[in-house]
Amino acid sequence: MSEPDEMLELYQFEGCPYCKKVREKLTELQIDFVARQVRPNGDRARVEEVSGQTGVPVLVDPNTDTTMPESDDIVDYLEEHYG
Numbered sequence: 001m002s003e004p005d006e007m008l009e010l011y012q013f014e015g016c017p018y019c020k021k022v023r024e025k026l027t028e029l030q031i032d033f034v035a036r037q038v039r040p041n042g043d044r045a046r047v048e049e050v051s052g053q054t055g056v057p058v059l060v061d062p063n064t065d066t067t068m069p070e071s072d073d074i075v076d077y078l079e080e081h082y083g
Ligand SMILES: N[C@@H](CCC(=O)N[C@@H](CS)C(=O)NCC(=O)O)C(=O)O
Pocket: 015, 016, 017, 018, 019, 054, 055, 056, 057, 069, 070, 071, 072
C-alpha cells in the first residue's frame, strides 16, 4: 500500500452525502487530509477556480497533480492509488 507524501485536500461540507462517502474512504484507507470547508449555500468561486465546476466533493492530490470532482471517481481513484 502506497502512502501519500503530501497532504490530500478535500473540498467538502458536513451535510453533503457525496462528501461523506469520500471522507469515509479516506478514513478507511487511513489517509490524512485537509478539509477545505465549503458553505452549502455559499460562494463556490474557490471550488470553481480549483476544479472548473461548482460541485463538491473535490479532491486535490498534489502527489499526482490530480484535481477531481465526482465522489464515485474520487473513491475509485483513492482505492487505485492508496488502497
Ligand atoms: N455526482 C456528484 C454530485 C455532487 C453534488 O451534488 N454535490 C452537491 C452537494 S451535496 C453540490 O455541491 N451541489 C452544488 C453544485 O453542484 O454546484 C458526486 O457524486 O460527487
